[in-house]
Amino acid sequence: DQQVKQNSPSLSVQEGRISILNCDYTNSMFDYFLWxxxxxxxxxxxxxxxxxxxxxxxxGRFTVFLNKSAxxxxxxxxxxxxxxxxxxxxxxxxxxxxxxxxYQLTFGKGTKLSVIP
Amino acid sequence: GxxxxxxxxxxxxxxxxxxxxxxxxxxxxxxxxxxxxxxxxGPEFLTYFQNEAQLDKSGLPSDRFFAERPEGSVSTLKIxxxxxxxxxxxxxxxxxxxxxxxEQFFGPGTRLTVL
Numbered sequence: 621d622q623q624v625k626q627n628s629p630s631l632s633v634q635e636g637r638i639s640i641l642n643c644d645y646t647n648s649m650f651d652y653f654l655w656x657x658x659x660x661x662x663x664x665x666x667x668x669x670x671x672x673x674x675x676x677x678x679x680g681r682f683t684v685f686l687n688k689s690a691x692x693x694x695x696x697x698x699x700x701x702x703x704x705x706x707x708x709x710x711x712x713x714x715x716x717x718x719x720x721x722x723y724q725l726t727f728g729k730g731t732k733l734s735v736i737p
Numbered sequence: 738g739x740x741x742x743x744x745x746x747x748x749x750x751x752x753x754x755x756x757x758x759x760x761x762x763x764x765x766x767x768x769x770x771x772x773x774x775x776x777x778x779g780p781e782f783l784t785y786f787q788n789e790a791q792l793d794k795s796g797l798p799s800d801r802f803f804a805e806r807p808e809g810s811v812s813t814l815k816i817x818x819x820x821x822x823x824x825x826x827x828x829x830x831x832x833x834x835x836x837x838x839x840e841q842f843f844g845p846g847t848r849l850t851v852l
Contacts, residue, residue, distance in 0.1 A: 668839075
């Protein structure tokens with residue numbers, strides 16, 4: 621039973637256009653969400669996060685949107701660059717203070733983004 | 738500064754062999770996590786250390802898996818009597834503070850192949 625789902629295994633986007641990566645979750649205890657980026661033969665690197673008290677967080681070309689009622693988040697990359705080509709993982713966590721007391725990150729399966737020059 | 742390092746980067750084991758995978762976290766990081774990433778999947782949580790204390794081992798798939806962090810820095814994940822389903826990339830991550838919503842810094846992983 622997957623609690624974090626990334627339903628698109630891959631996405632191709634032209635350089636300069638917007639990339640939109642989607643993520644859905646089922647566990648209502650999740651209240652903190654992260655995106656990680658992974659290049660081949662490297663570990664995931666943190667990209668951006670959002671807590672459930674917000675619906676948007678922006679960092680340069682990267683924006684994460686959270687729709688709690690739909691249990692859905694998305695990562696927007698504008699403009700997309702060839703160096704953005706990587707696998708993107710959505711991850712979720714339940715805050716210690718919510719009573720769920722989790723140290724764990726629950727990851728989706730990832731979406732492979734290819735930005736075409 | 739140095740990131741999280743893991744060794745070996747690649748390990749091939751015959752079924753039934755014991756293996757030990759090492760993780761050197763970022764100096765001063767309190768939290769240390771181990772994840773298992775099977776082919777085509779996202780990382781899955783195995784275990785969590787806060788300093789030398791193993792606070793959560795709920796993700797360890799069987800009693801053949803054992804992890805330790807005796808001095809609160811370097812950690813070792815040991816797998817006894819390896820089986821083919823243990824083939825995966827084993828990722829170690831560390832973070833400065835105690836809670837998972839602090840950024841976790843990942844190592845490059847150890848790719849284990851069990852023949």
